[in-house]
Amino acid sequence: MFSGDPAVRRWDLLDIVSVLDVDSVLERATAIAAERTRAQGLVLTLVDEPAPGGTDAEEPSSRILSVRGMDAAEAAALRERLGASGLRGGPGARPEQDVSRLGDRATGREVLRVPVVVGERLYADLLLLAPPDGFFDDDDVESIAALGRVTGVAVRNALSYTLSERRRESLELAAAVDRSIRPPFLLSDPLTRLAEGALRMSGARTAVVVQVATDPDRVDVSAGAGVTDGVLARTLGAVTDRVLAAQQDGEGFVVRHRELTVWGVPLDPEHAFHGVVVMLLDGTHRGPSADDRELLGAFVRHCSLVLDHAVLQHDRQHAVLAADRDRIARDLHDGVIQRLYATALKLRAGIRSGEDTGGHGDEAVREIGDSIRDIRGTVFELERGRSASLRGDVLALAREYEPVLGFLPAVRSWGPVDSLVPAELADQATVVLREALSNCARHAGAGRVEVDVAVEDGWFTLWVTDDGRGMAGSDVPSSGLRNLRTRAAALGGDLEVQSAGRGTVLQWRVPLDR
Template sequence: MVLSGDPAVRRWDLLDIVSVLDVDSVLDRATAIAAERTHAQGLVLTLVDEPAQVGPDAEEPSPRILAVRGMDEADAAALRERLGTSGLRGGPGDRPEQDLARLGDLVTGREVLRVPVVVGERLYADLLLLAPPDGFFDDDDVESIAGLGRVTGVAVRNALSYTLNERRRESLELAAAVDRSIRPPFLLSDPLTRLAEGALRMSGARTAVVVEVATDSGRVDVSAGAGAIDAVLARALGAVTDRVLAAQQDGEEFVVRHREHTVWGVPLDPEHALTGVVLMLLDGTDRGPSADDRELLDAFVRHCSLVLDHAVLQHDRQHAVLAADRDRIARDLHDGVIQRLYATALKLRAGIRSGEDTGGHGDEAVREISDSIRDIRGTVFELERGRSASLRGDVLALAREYEPVLGFLPAVRSWGPVDSLVPVELADQATVVLREALSNCARHAGADRVEVDIAVEDGWFTLWVTDDGRGMAGSDAPSSGLRNLRTRAAALGGDLEVQSAGRGTVLQWRVPLER
């Protein structure tokens, strides 16, 4: 139904749009006004998208239909395609057309009203109204929505500014969380995890990780992550390894499509202590990050690069203080306790040799004191040496060990702080499982590529071994070895899952960090 034709009422409706601070609500309101105040039989609202990629691969903006009224989507898309946006965007240095236009559609033989919505210097959206069956709009129709596009453009600009300010405030809060994470004592993985969590929240991605690719070996190391850490991410990461390495070196972000997802990489500042890329995996491929998205994430990551610089200095200082404490304890033990115990042992031994009565416990005292000296010396040695065990190192060593057998070096990736969170006993079990899995690949798979991933997330440790071999079909499938791996997982409260659909196999061994 067409509402009152009172100009004051029409102005009030248009001004009411400007008070809305949500872009979707602004466009919904503009669409409703256009439908209510004209005799249009059909209506199509189209958003002109941002480029879905960045850099030399960037694509031209493509229209995306947001709303359809009074016609089916196929007819709406056809109308949209026939009319296009020719002449609306304007040429270089020209503003896009902002005024309502009366067009003709040759296919339907009807008039079409076009209402462009311009924000700043770019066409943001385009509203098409298809005339009723008589073919034309009357002057009241045109007058009733005169200025709708301009007012909607102002409202969209206000809503975008408000949303951007809110997102900037949120980014400052997330950056402050990264700052707070480096208050001593802390692990270097703490600020990296806060960085990944912040990127996940700001981008709306399904996954965000901080990843580095070794320039010499091409080894992929995931330092921290948030969101869905799974095989989907592993496949995407494998596909963009070269892009990640390039971004680490030149500091340029990238956005690429991978299957049904969009991969967005924002590098840490290569001039600072830690290098790497914040990698985000977004659902869908039809839309990439907007200019505002890129600006916010770039500023957030650059701020975090400075914080991580400070974190590295703090971390080194912590280690220096710890080393100094170890040296002091070692000196105190050596100069005080050990010497006193050693002197006591000599006195007791001298008393035994001279035949003096030692209360019948001399030999036992000597043994106990000697054991104490040996234990204390062992403690001093451990303080000086530190804990060198590394699950990542063990996994890499196993991969190199099986290189001659497989005929190639398995790719190794780690996700999260595996060295600091995985208990020694569990790490030992994981290396046994990996050895069995690599042995199976060598004996049964006939693979040309093997990938090993280890991850810590949400209180669980997961080991994946993926190959492109012949799969599990066939009589030589290593059932007994898999039973052993399943038994080990069950004993630790976990499970084993093997997927093999045709060619290739994915083995997932998953156990809790604590029981």
């Protein structure tokens, strides 16, 4: 007998609507229904939404979520005996919310069928087996009907809250895919993040990004997340035709294969390959809802755009790499190789003339040492990569040369250096600064070095000032300054070196908008 106390009933209903988790809502509703009616047993079944492409005549699939007072086999038998009795409206129509009083011939007891309706569809189906006296009274039926309606409202609220949280999560996962194409990157990186995001959003056991190649019997897996075992290979082999159709016509699919639900969402980029995101959901997972399909579809469409951008970025990376190789080859040829060649000629000339080669030898040692340092600088430039901050690069170089100079160079920056200086110019500036600091360490005999970088009036300027012996008293090789001047000229700028007596000021100036 359901409690006749109105206060108790109100607390029961409030207890349900205060929860924002769907499973908890259903668990509390079934517990209240069983306790208040003294039902001997109950069976709660979730009803899946029809799969895309299905017809209204098809019976929606369902799965038993909770059983009390009987085992799983007895629960399945009870549902089979009752069938769809009491679920008026039929598949595809708006279900009724009324409680149905049914009779179970096998037990001779009354069964209450309580539909939980969310929006325009039947979400769950609760069967209550009568208490030992064999029947429910009218008060039970009235109260259970109210409980069913409130449960439907509570489930809708919980689904709305869950959907908002999932939308937030999908934005975070999309941002992770975006971050995966920050140079340097591999084309497999965004695909892996896509598979991981699809796995998390769908709750699947496995998520893979696949493509059916020219051979329609072979499915190529480009990236995957979750459980990748023999089940995946067998399942993909069984749904190859559906994957190929989705890849060609851009329409998703949801099909059953043995104990799994296979869900496919096509990728549709302009430049990247046309593949399909395939997820395997196990038997405990309800099929994807309309919200599931809408959320994951939006995520995959976003990833399609990211993959397009990744292909363009990847092509640009190759172009930049080729340009870097050409530049490094030119620098080595114009500087290091020519210096070594000149050194070899000097030594050979001294040997042939029979003169004392000691002086030539000392000079050759210095030249070779300079060449070795230049080669090390080039290797360092290749290995270090590009940081996100030119200021950070300048400070790092100053700290790097502290042991060589015997003191830390002073560093100052003026204007929006990090935001306005393009990456190519920033890379060139760090190379110039390395050469300038190297000259200070090797030739200037300085006790203080100041480094200034500035952005002003559309120009980027690098100053390196030292209090050393100046250009007149130094042995700075002209090839080094010529290399710096060539770099500036290639970018539309210029190099100016001032040295009046003691101390030197090097100014390297390049326009920003070239």
